[in-house]
Amino acid sequence: MNNKTIPLSVPNLSLDILENVKETIETGWVSTGGRFIQEFESKIAKYVGVDKAIACQSGTAGLHLALRVLDIRLGDEVIVPTLTFIAAVNPVRYMGAEPIFMDCDDDLNMDMDKLEDFLENECSYIDGKVINKKSKKVIKAIIAVHVFGNPVKIERLIEIKNKYNLKLIEDATEALGSYYLEGEYAGRHCGTVGDIGVYSFNANKILTTGGGGMVVSHNEQLLDKISFLSVQAKTDPLYFTHDEVGYNYRMTNIQAAFGTDQIDRLEGFIETKIKNYNLYKKAIDNIEGLTLLPFRNDTRSNHWFYSVVVEKEKYGMNRNELLLKLNGNKIQTRPLWGLINKQKPYLENQGYKIEKAEFYEENLINIPCSSNLTRDEVEIVLESLSILNRVII
Known part of the structure; x- marks a missing residue:
């Protein structure tokens, strides 16, 4: 009989982090400002091979922001996997949209054959829009999850996305550090191929800040909009002018202080x-x-x-x-x-x-x-x- 508990997945933390945490305390920058946020964003961007990354409160918040800036609205539909954690799907409902559930393949990722079959046979493609024959609603996007860090079949997925003019959000919350070795996207990290990618730093993830997430994209305009919305959509921060509804989805400096150490390891x-x-x-x-x-x-x-x-x-x-x-x-x-x-x-x-x-x-x-x-x-x-x-x- 084993006398020691062996946990499923726990953080791998170093006491070296204490120097960063000490700095946040001494400077007073423990909340949503401070140098570690920008440093962590920069390190993640460099690691995954993009120009810019935006830190946020969680992977779920990142997915919500991604759907918002891709103009997913009330009455739209989004194709999602059924085999995933529910946090990958709930943000679709946050936007008033509805998910359509897709089966998995033996990688546990979304089945590309069934995805294409559904779009070909259960939908109509009219004036650049995918119309679900059953619901009569517009399908605007796909959320593809790289389950357990196993990358989805990205070449096939991009072909399908382009053929049907759909937006693609890569839920790479479990896949930081996973990348492609062969094909058109060799060298590309999960999260950096679709329109927007999202990472998570929850306590059980491969890299942790206790909580928190990161959004990446090659479209800087989308990232700027995400950054703007994540800090309550302040049009004029001095006079507290807000022209849109925003969110308190910022990462704290003390979380980022953990992240800047974790990414190096x-x-x-x-x-x-x-x-x-x-x-x-x-x-x-x-x-x-x-x-x-x-x-x-x-x-x-x-x-x-x-x-x-x-x-x-x-x-x-x-x-x-x-x-x-x-x-x-x-x-x-x-x-x-x-x-x-x-x-x-x-x-x-x-x-x-x-x-x-x-x-x-x-x-x-x-x-x-x-x-x-x-x-x-x-x-x-x-x-x-x-x-x-x-x-x-």
Whole structure:
């Protein structure tokens, strides 16, 4: 029995951060002004290969701002994945628009075949607009999530986006550090190919500021508008003139003080995650009934989360039974998110041929994957998986 709790995914923080935090306290710049915000924005922009990045309160706030500046309005529709965290979809409703749910492929990302099939057969393309035959509403955009840091099939997605004149928001909240190795977009980071990309720095992400997010785009006008809206849309900050409704979506300087240190260590985090993934894979390949899902070979994924599919007939217990056993042994694991088309706020929304996502919802677990996970901890997880495989339930 394991006596030490092994968490699923926790921050990897260094006491070096304290010097930055000390500066914010000594200068009084702990809130939404101060040098660390600009420094963090600059470091993220340089890392992912864009000219400019805008810090914000969270990844969710970034998605909301992205939808706002792309002119998503009341009555519009946006195509989204059903297999993702609900924060990727809720901002569509913030704008008064409605999501259309799409199935996943075996990368857990949006199924491009079904996406194209839906647009071709269930929609009309009239005067540069996609009209949903069922709802008669205009579909304006796609939100594509790079699930668990595994990049979406971007070349196909861009072809579809361009063919149907749709806006593309890349939800790269789980994919900071993931980029393409081959094809037209080789060298491009997730989040930098579509119209707007969004990153998250929540506590369980590969880089954390405790909370916070970042928005990137090659369209500087969009970023300027996002920056303007995120600080309450002050047209004249001296005299507090506001010509539009804005939001209090600013990142604090004390959060950015964490981020400027974290971004410098990101490649080390990814190196550890890849190493631990390979340790897991070598062993899990020899455990009958378990499959550790791969990351695409034509990309460099950040390997944010590790996903294991459980086959009851071969393993001896189902996903839920394994989940309870591991957590009971102080090994924190979690199931996949509940599919969003099944969540109460979205039961009436349209979904298209959702099949594969159902399989993964029922049979997948995530196992410990922190960037400070030790080899000994990996061995404890693997020992538990191996022993449980031999136990008759």
